[in-house]
Amino acid sequence: MSRTTFQSLRSLIALALTLMPTMVLAHSENGVAIDFKGGFTHPIFGPDHVIAMVAVGLWGAFLGMPAMWLLPVVFPVVMAFAGALGVLGVPLPGVEIGIALSAIALGTMVALAARPPLWVAAVLVGAFAVFHGHAHGTELPIGADAVAFSMGFVVATGTLHLAGISFGTLSRWPAGRIAVRAAGGIIAVIGLVYLSRSL
């Protein structure tokens, strides 16, 4: 093989090798992981969402059966419908205010040990789920691994409700009841902070 031919071949291989690497992304486009993990962490990394969803569980546990499971059933379904509107770009005014109000209202209900009729509690939780769902929907990455992302997202929401229910079951005991009501008060105060920021 002549020197010129060898150099040509070497250049050609070098050129071809530069074409070969596939992209190595530390994380996905838009800075959002679009798999199960991304969906799972999406609601958890939003403290305003976390406190409201924990409050749903707390209130459900406080109200007892069947509210304990009915409220966490209502929330994800309504949230998904509102999330779909957000994904499709349907506008909803006052989303951030609604989210802050949800923490205030649900936290206050727990703090005051309010026991409205079950349908009132379900409607209230469903109404606030609209704001949370819409906010999440507008942030969902288009083109994501939709199934894995949505599964992670919904499982995380359910886990947060479960965390609230678990803590809320302490209300069976007098000291636990005080702790749960205090937690409701703290959630309401945090909601007030979010409300002052969003106004």
Add this chain to the structure above:
Amino acid sequence: MKDLLLGTLFAFVLMLASPAWAHAPIMGIGGVAGGALHALLIPEHGMSLVALGAFLGRQQPVARRWEALTFMAALTGGLVLIALLGEAALAADFLLLATAILGLLIAVDWAPPFLGWVLAAVTGGALALDSPPEVSSTGEAIRMLIGSGLGAALAVALLGEAAGWFRAYGPLVVMRVLGSWIAAIAILVLSLRIATRLATG
């Protein structure tokens, strides 16, 4: 020498191609077993089968078995159609829609038989039409379609019968929570699919 250069270039061009996978492959599994696993392990399909099974579990035994047979008939028809057509647009959307409705019905604990017939047929047909075999050989494609049909039919029959045993309060609550999660996931996935389609034209 020229042949060597061209050959090297051709080899590199071949290496540039990345595989086009609709979903992660299970290495070494094909044929009937591969088709059966395809039906069970694709998340949308698995979720739909669980939803239909849980819904059928709420029915009386006779109605449940007739609705399972309706599912199997629609599934068989759909598999024959997809074998002839090769692909069917919007099948996944109809499957997600049926799954969302099934999830909602489980969540509200309402299982009217007339809806069971319709949803079993839609789920069976859409699931089959959303299972185009991704192989080049006709024989392998037929084996995979048979596997998909057997896997899905068996899963619905078993899940329906198993769900029928859970009549106590605790398992019912778990079912209703599961139904709400399935509905929420299906609604979100469907909306993301529609939004992606609108965004990409």
